[in-house]
Amino acid sequence: MAKKIALLQGNEACAYGALYAGCRFFGGYPITPSTEVAEVMAKELPKNGGKFIQMEDEIAAIASVLGASLTGAKALTASSGPGISLKQELIGYACIAEIPCVIVNVMRGGPSTGMPTGPSQSDIMQARWGTHGDHAAIAVAPASCQEIFSETVRAFNLAETYRMPVQVLLDEINGHMRERIELPEPGDLEIIDRQTPPVSPDQYLPYDPSFGDIPPLAAFGSGYRFHVTGLNKAADGFPTTKAKLVDAEERRQLRKVEANRELIEKNEEHMIEDAEIVIVAIGTISRSARNAVNQLREQGMKVGLFRPITLWPFPERRIAELAGQAKAMIIPEMNLGQMILEVERIVKGACDLHGIGRVDGEPITPSQIMEKIKEVC
């Protein structure tokens, strides 16, 4: 059967991906360049048995999302720049209380109000470390509109599987650009729903490690009465300051991602097999990088692209392998050097690293990447 084709903006593809994944609640607050996600959800959710609410600010937006998620609804919020900064406290709340949700960050320049209509990738580190305290993080960074759709679906799957917030990182360019996409039919993409507790309410503890590292989350109003808090808590969900219990809970939460890296990680490799120069790039800038690779290959240079689609957890094992094979790695990113720090930490001097940073509101172009490569290699 012929696939349904649509011409969609990245932000629209993101919203339709969320609906495909079964999202039934959106809490938002308008901010450029993310607003179209909210606009599509406002239009589509009421038709699909869902709820849309525009809250009084971004903190309220994510708070409403967490409240809705606790009732069992798959829930989404979307924002950008200052709005993402405002959400940080409650992203931490979602981590410690282990409440699934998806947060779309259409990155714009900053800090502060920065460049509302300019693209950026300057929230790479914020997506990992934005909220205070030790915590695990998952973030995906799709490049094309088609991939924005499917990665938003995967973000919901990851949030529900690992019982935690998952961030989708777009930027002003791929959020706003329009591309032809094939709309998946129901069943084409895997959809993971939240596990329900396999025990009766009187036996249920919301953070019971005997279920493994990811205990199932019961829904409010389903007969399982339990307590949720942002304080460090024991397996029963009630606050504790007992050193052993706090330590065990904290470590379990980090293990959820650490022990499942292989299932969470997703990368794309382009002409990497014999590459002596490896470009590591994400999202919009990976498109410039791919173009540069293709052009340089025509000129006989052994260049390849490594593209983390899952940005966090960072693909440590593969980057380390590639550092063994490559003479140099080139890291173009629309910031002044964030992802390169992570690469450096992993590569530990095994090959040369060269960053290309850009924060003037313009994307890094293929020729900029090619020039850099010719200059340093």
Place this chain on the structure above:
Amino acid sequence: MSFDYDKYLRPGKLPHIWCPGCGHGIILKGLLRAIDACELNKDNTAIVSGIGCASRLPGYVDFNTLHTAHGRAAAFATGIKMAKPEMNVLVVGGDGDGVAIGGNHFIHACRRNIDMTYVICNNFIYGMTGGQFSPCTPTGDRASTTPYGNPDPVFDISQLAIGAGATFVARSTSFHAAQIDKLIAEGIRHKGMAVIEILDDCPTTYGRRNKFRSVVDMMKRFKEQAVPVAKAEKMSKEELDSKIVTGILHREERPEYCEQYAQVVKTARSL
């Protein structure tokens, strides 16, 4: 027969963290009597709070309980109610939590007239953090951060709620224990945003710094200053100056938010 609080308290969670003489315990008891009077189903009831001494209340009671972040209770509660309108949603928290850091969420929950019952425990102070002044600390009073007397004017929480659009607003004090449950019950039965402000006592961080050497002094003040609405209506503004008007201050019918959204769903589906 005496009321069986154990029916609603979580086994093994007492003693609570509150100081001897703290008013929050009186409010807890009133809340449970109100819930009982309204025959709320435990499985179908969520109690949401922010951060502070008052906000520790949900941990002790056997419902779907959510102890959120400082100030954010009303916004979390809005998400619960929107996603599952069939649930009864109650919010409990302090004055600082509700109208300082959470003030924006508070007024917008009132404006939406979303069906929830917000019990706000106004002890005029940030109790949990050791007695810094709140927006409700009387001007001139002492707090740990107003060593020379509080220069700030005071928020009147009930008037704020009325102004912001709450459709049921009532006030009482921790002295009037027998009135607290009646007002909360009325609030629960009311369809729309109900705010019940209970003035209460923090002997540890507010009373001891001010003129209230003991809990009894504070209770005496509540007793002497309280004026029921009906009586207050006959009094002049000057006469009411140092009084606390108690009872149901405001009640009106206005479309409730989740019902309004149900209309949105209808329209969206008919197109």
